[in-house]
Amino acid sequence: MTAQAELEQQTETRTVREAIRQALREEMERDEDVYVMGEDVGLFGGVLEVTGGLYEEFGEERVRDTPIAEAGFVGAATGAAATGTRPVVEIMFSDFMGVSMEQTMNQMAKMRYMFGGKTEMPVTVRTTEGGGMGAASQHSGTVHAWIAHFPGLKAVAPGTPASAKGLTKAAVRSDDPVFVFENKMIYEQEGEVPTDEDFTVPIGEANVEREGEDVTVVATQRLVGESLDVAERLDAETSVEVIDPRSLYPLDTETIVESVRKTGRLVVADESPLSYGIHAEVATRVMENGFYSLDAPIQRVGTPDTHMPFSPPLEQEVLPDGEGVRDAIERIA
Amino acid sequence: MSDYTLETEEGRREALRRMLTIREFDTTAGEYFADGEIPGFVHLYIGEEAVGVGACAALDPDDYIASTHRGHGHCIAKGLDPDLMMAELFGKRDGYCNGKGGSMHIADVESGMLGANGIVGAGPPMATGAALTIDYQDRDEVALGFLGDGAVAQGQVHEAVNLASTWDLPAIFLVENNQYGEGTPVEKQHNVDNLSDTAGAYDIPGVTVDGMDVTAVAEAVEEARKRARAGDGPTFIEAETYRYRGHYEGDEQPYRDEDEIERWKQRDAIESFKGRLIDRGELTEEEFEDLRAEVEATIADAVEYAQEAEPPAPEEAYEDMFGEPVPEIEAFANRPRADGGAKGGDSS
Numbered sequence: 001m002t003a004q005a006e007l008e009q010q011t012e013t014r015t016v017r018e019a020i021r022q023a024l025r026e027e028m029e030r031d032e033d034v035y036v037m038g039e040d041v042g043l044f045g046g047v048l049e050v051t052g053g054l055y056e057e058f059g060e061e062r063v064r065d066t067p068i069a070e071a072g073f074v075g076a077a078t079g080a081a082a083t084g085t086r087p088v089v090e091i092m093f094s095d096f097m098g099v100s101m102e103q104t105m106n107q108m109a110k111m112r113y114m115f116g117g118k119t120e121m122p123v124t125v126r127t128t129e130g131g132g133m134g135a136a137s138q139h140s141g142t143v144h145a146w147i148a149h150f151p152g153l154k155a156v157a158p159g160t161p162a163s164a165k166g167l168t169k170a171a172v173r174s175d176d177p178v179f180v181f182e183n184k185m186i187y188e189q190e191g192e193v194p195t196d197e198d199f200t201v202p203i204g205e206a207n208v209e210r211e212g213e214d215v216t217v218v219a220t221q222r223l224v225g226e227s228l229d230v231a232e233r234l235d236a237e238t239s240v241e242v243i244d245p246r247s248l249y250p251l252d253t254e255t256i257v258e259s260v261r262k263t264g265r266l267v268v269a270d271e272s273p274l275s276y277g278i279h280a281e282v283a284t285r286v287m288e289n290g291f292y293s294l295d296a297p298i299q300r301v302g303t304p305d306t307h308m309p310f311s312p313p314l315e316q317e318v319l320p321d322g323e324g325v326r327d328a329i330e331r332i333a
Numbered sequence: 334m335s336d337y338t339l340e341t342e343e344g345r346r347e348a349l350r351r352m353l354t355i356r357e358f359d360t361t362a363g364e365y366f367a368d369g370e371i372p373g374f375v376h377l378y379i380g381e382e383a384v385g386v387g388a389c390a391a392l393d394p395d396d397y398i399a400s401t402h403r404g405h406g407h408c409i410a411k412g413l414d415p416d417l418m419m420a421e422l423f424g425k426r427d428g429y430c431n432g433k434g435g436s437m438h439i440a441d442v443e444s445g446m447l448g449a450n451g452i453v454g455a456g457p458p459m460a461t462g463a464a465l466t467i468d469y470q471d472r473d474e475v476a477l478g479f480l481g482d483g484a485v486a487q488g489q490v491h492e493a494v495n496l497a498s499t500w501d502l503p504a505i506f507l508v509e510n511n512q513y514g515e516g517t518p519v520e521k522q523h524n525v526d527n528l529s530d531t532a533g534a535y536d537i538p539g540v541t542v543d544g545m546d547v548t549a550v551a552e553a554v555e556e557a558r559k560r561a562r563a564g565d566g567p568t569f570i571e572a573e574t575y576r577y578r579g580h581y582e583g584d585e586q587p588y589r590d591e592d593e594i595e596r597w598k599q600r601d602a603i604e605s606f607k608g609r610l611i612d613r614g615e616l617t618e619e620e621f622e623d624l625r626a627e628v629e630a631t632i633a634d635a636v637e638y639a640q641e642a643e644p645p646a647p648e649e650a651y652e653d654m655f656g657e658p659v660p661e662i663e664a665f666a667n668r669p670r671a672d673g674g675a676k677g678g679d680s681s
Contacts, residue, residue, distance in 0.1 A: 035469065061469065067499060072458055072492025079462015079476075082442060083397065085469050102489060106452045107459065115440040115448060116431030117653030152654060175656035204659065250659035 009199065011162075011192040019161040019193045020050050020126070020182065023168035024088065026197050028058055031086065034172055037064040037073060038090030038126075047092055048128055048184055070100035074125070078108040081123035081177075088172060091127040094181065095141040108177045109152030120175040126168070129157075130183040130222060130271055131308035131319045140308035140315075142270075144181040145277035148249040154203055155248040157181040159224030161191035163246050166201030174203060181248075183221035183271070206252035208259070212241035215329050216259040218282050219244060219269040223301070226322030227269055234326065238333040248278055256282060257290040264295035267328040271320055274302040296332035301325050336412060339390050339551045342615050346624075348390050348547055349610065352382040352603050353628045355406040358415055359578075361632050362405065362422055362436070366582050370640075371422050375436045378406030380577035383602035384509050385410035387550025387572075388477060391558055397445045397463040397476040399456035401509070402437045403576075404449025407479055411446050413439070419635040425642035432645045433653060445474075453514075454487025456480055457506055461493040464502035464567075475561040477505040477554070483514025485528050494569060498535040503561035505554060506569045509544065511576040516588045532569035544572030545602045574602075 014022065028034050035058075036051055042065040045052030055063040066073040070091060077087040091097055097104065104125075111119050131140040148155040154176055158164035164182070171178035201207075209224060210231050217240055219227040224244045231240035241259050245251055260266050266286055268279040279300040286298065301324040309315055337347035359377040366375045378385065381403070389398070389410035400407040408418055413429070421428025422436050429439050440448035447459050460478025467474050484490055485508060497504040508529070514522050525531070532539025538560070542549040550572050557568035575597035579586045610616035651666035 033470070064500075067492070067495055069492035069496065071489040072461070072496045075455070075458020075489055075493060076462040076465050076496055079399070079447065079459035080465040080469070081462070082447060082459070083463045083466040083476075085466045087465075102452060102455065103458055107450075107455055111440075111448065112655070113653050114430055114434045114438040115442070115653075116429065116433050118430070119440070119442050120656055154655070154659075203657070250661055253660070 009194040009196055012195050013190055014161045014165070014193040015187060016158065016161045016164045016182070016189050017048070017050055017187040019165035020168050021052065021054065022193070023165045023172070024051065024054060025057070027169055027172040028054070028062060030197070033084070034086045034088060035062040035064060036088045036090065037066055037077060039066055039068055039092050041065060041090050046090065048187060050182070050187070051090065070096050071103055074100035075103035075107065077123050078103055078111070078121070081121050082111060082119050086122045086172065088124040088126065091125060093139045093141070094127040094129045094143045095138050097127060097143060097146075104153070105150060109150055113152060121177045122175045123177050124171040124180060125177070126180045126182060128184040129181050130185055131315055132185040134310060134312060134315060135308070136310035137307035142272040142303065144179070144248055145272045147179045148278065148281070152177070154178040154250065155181065156203060156246060157183070157220050157248055158246060159186070159219065159221050159244040160209070161189065161193045163201055163207065163244065165193050166199055167203070167246060170200040170203050173200065178203065181221070185222050186225065189225060201246060204247045204250040204252055206243050206245045206247070206255040208241065208255065209244050210240065210242040212263065213239040214263055215265040215267060215333050216241045216243060216256070216263045217267045217269060217325060217329065218256055219325065220248070220278065221271060223269040223271060223320060223325065227325050230322045230326045230329070234329065238329060240329060245282070251281065251285065253285045253289060257286055260286050260290045261293040264293055265332050266294070267299045267301060267325060267332070269301040269320060269325050269328070272302055273305045274300055275305050277302070299328035299332055301328050336394050337390055339548055344390065345610060345615065348386050349603070349606055350624055350628060351386045351410055352547065352606065353625060354415065354631060355382045355385065355409045356603060357628050357632045358409060358418070358635070359405055361636060362419070363578065363582050365636065371436070372424055373435045373437070375422070375582050376403040376580065377576070377578045377582065378403050380597065381509055381511055381544065381574045382406055383547040383606070384507070384544045384550050384572045384574050387547040388479075388507055388554045390547070391551045391554035392477060393474065395445060396474045397447055397460065399447040399459035399463065399476070399478045400449040401456055401479050401481055401484070402449060402451050402453070403481070404439055405436070407449070408439050408446060411444060413441055413444055413446060415631060415635040416638040419639040420642045423639040423642065424644065425639060426645040426649065427642040431649065431653065454480060454484035454490045457484070457490045457493035460504050460506065461497045461502060464497055464504035465500070468500070468502050473562065475503040475505060475558050477507055479507050479509060481514065482508060482510040482512070482519045482528055483522060485531060486514075486522055494531070494535050494567065497567040498537050501564055501566040504567040505557040505561060506567060507554065508569070508571040510571050510573050513576070513580065513588065515580045516584070516586070518588070527571060529569055529571040535569070537567050537569055539569045539571070541571040541573060544574030545600045545605065547602060547606050
C-alpha cells in the first residue's frame with residue numbers, strides 16, 4: 001500500500017509507542033491465543049513503556065512477566081508456538097538477544113524446515129534498538145542484520161507510527177517467526193495511524209514515503225524521518241525519493257530497483273554497522289537487478305563498525321543521522 | 334491412559350515389544366550407517382531402552398515429548414512409525430521430515446513428538462513451551478523433556494526448569510544419565526552425587542531411579558505426571574542408564590573399557606524385564622522368540638520401505654522454509670535449472 005492509500009483510510013494521531021501498544025491490544029482482543037511475555041512487560045508496563053496498561057486490561061495470564069532468562073523464555077515461546085499458541089515475546093534491548101541466540105537460531109528458525117514443513121512457528125519477537133540515549137554499548141545495539149541474514153526468520157523495522165502498528169499486527173498474525181525491531185528514539189514520534197482493526201502492513205512490502213526524481217534514499221527506522229527532513233530541505237536543488245523498506249527480510253527488491261531505475265542514484269541509510277549488513281544487501285540487489293540504471297556509486301550511511309559509545313560527543317560522532325544522509329546525497333547528486 | 338501401560342499384561346508385553354523394536358531399529362541403523370547407506374551422524378539408543386519406554390508408558394498419547402540427539406528410542410516409545418523413521422534416516426522424501434531432518438531431527442508434532450534435537454540442552458525449553466501452551470489453553474496434557482547428563486550443565490536447561498517451576502507448568506524433565514557426556518564421564522562434568530540434586534534449586538521434587546528398570550522409570554514419570562496435572566508444577570527425574578555403543582557410530586571410545594560395558598550388560602533392561610514377565614507366568618521363552626522374530630520382520634520391512642522410497646527432488650530444498658513464502662527463496666525454486674544463463678543485462 002502506498003503512503004497515499006494508507007492516509008486515505010480513517011486515521012488518528014498516534015506515537016510509535018502508542019501504535020505498537022494498540023496493535024498488541026487489538027490482536028489480543030481478536031485472538032485469545034495471543035499473549036505477551038518478557039521481562040517487566042506486566043505490572044511494570046515495559047521498561048520503555050510499550051506494554052503499559054495491557055496487564056491491567058488482560059491480566060497476568062496474557063501479559064506474563066518472565067525471569068531475566070532470555071534463553072529460557074525465548075525457548076519456551078518457541079515450544080509454545082510449535083504447539084498451538086501465539087506468543088509475543090519482548091526482549092528488552094536487542095543486545096540481550098545474544099543470550100537467547102541458540103533457541104532463535106537452532107530451534108525457532110530451523111524447526112519448520114527440519115520437520116519437513118509440519119510445524120508452524122507463529123512467534124513474534126519485539127525488541128528495541130539504537131543509540132542516542134547515552135546507554136552505551138550493551139543497551140544501544142542495532143542487530144537486525146543478524147536476524148535478516150539468518151534463514152528461517154523474518155525481520156521488520158518500522159520507521160513511522162503507521163508502519164509500527166501495521167507491521168506489529170502482521171507479525172502477530174503471521175505463522176512464521178517475525179522479529180520486530182523498534183528504534184527506541186522514535187517511540188515519541190507522532191503520525192497518522194489507520195484505525196481499522198484489520199489494517200496491517202504486509203510483510204515484504206516497502207513504502208515510498210516521499211516521491212522524487214534525482215536520488216533514491218532507502219532509509220530505515222529513525223533514519224526515515226531524518227531522511228524526509230533532509231529531502232524537504234534539499235527540495236529546491238535535489239528531488240529526493242525516500243523509501244522505507246519496512247521489512248528487512250523479505251526485502252521488497254522491486255520497489256527499490258524501480259525507484260533507482262527512475263533516479264539513477266542510491267543512498268542506503270540504516271543504523272546498523274556498515275560491513276556485511278543491510279546496506280550491502282540493498283546495494284547488491286540493486287546491482288543484480290538494476291546495474292545499468294546506476295549513474296553514480298552507491299552511498300552507505302550507518303554506524304562505522306563501532307559499538308555505540310557512552311559519552312555524548314563520542315556517541316554523536318558515530319551515530320548516523322540526517323546530516324550523514326545529506327552529505328551522501330550531495331556526494332552523488 | 335497411554336496406549337500401553339505397565340499395569341496390564343497386554344501393556345507389559347507391548348512395552349517389551351517396543352524395547353525390542355528400539356534395539357532392533359538401532360542395531361540395524363548402525364549396520365546401514367556402517368555400509369554408507371545412511372548419511373550424516375547416528376547416535377544409537379541401545380542399552381537405554383527402559384528409559385524411553387518406561388516414560389512413554391506413563392504418558393498419554395496426547396502428551397508431548399521433546400527429545401535429544403539420541404532420539405530414535407523416544408520416537409518408537411512414543412509410537413512413531415519405524416517405516417517413516419527409517420526413511421528419514423535414509424534421507425528420503427517419505428521420511429517424517431521429507432528428508433530434511435535425518436536421524437537427529439525426527440519429529441512428528443501431531444503425535445506429540447516435538448523433535449529430536451542436535452543441540453545439547455535444547456529440549457527442556459521446548460518442553461517448557463509445550464507445557465505453557467497446555468497451561469494457557471487449559472488442556473489436560475503434560476510435556477516431558479528428555480535430556481542427557483551432559484545437558485544438565487547447560488544454562489538454558491536451568492532457565493527452562495526455573496520458568497516451568499515458577500509458573501507451575503505441567504512439565505517433566507527426565508535426565509538420561511548414560512554416564513558419559515560424549516566422551517567425558519559424568520563425574521568430570523558435574524560436582525553433585527545425583528544430577529537430580531538440581532531440583533532443589535527450583536523447589537521441585539528430584540528423584541533418581543534405576544534407568545535399566547522400565548517399571549521404575551514408569552512409576553517415577555507416572556508420579557510426576559500426576560503432580561503436573563494437579564497444577565503442582567514440574568518434577569526433575571534422573572534415570573541412571575548406560576549406552577552400549579559409542580557417543581556416535583564410529584566413536585572409538587578411548588574413554589572406557591569393555592569390562593565396564595559388560596558389567597552394565599549384566600543388568601540389561603530387556604533381559605531383566607523379560608525375566609520378570611517369565612517369572613510372573615506372562616511370557617515363555619518361545620513367545621519371546623516369536624516377539625523377537627516379529628520385531629525383526631518389522632524393522633526389515635522398514636529398511637525395505639526406506640530403500641525403495643523416492644529421494645527428494647533437488648528443488649524440494651527450497652520448500653518448507655516459511656508458511657508464507659518469500660520471493661528470495663521462490664526465485665531459486667523457480668529458476669531455470671542447468672541452463673547456463675545469459676551474459677550481460679539486468680537479470681530481473
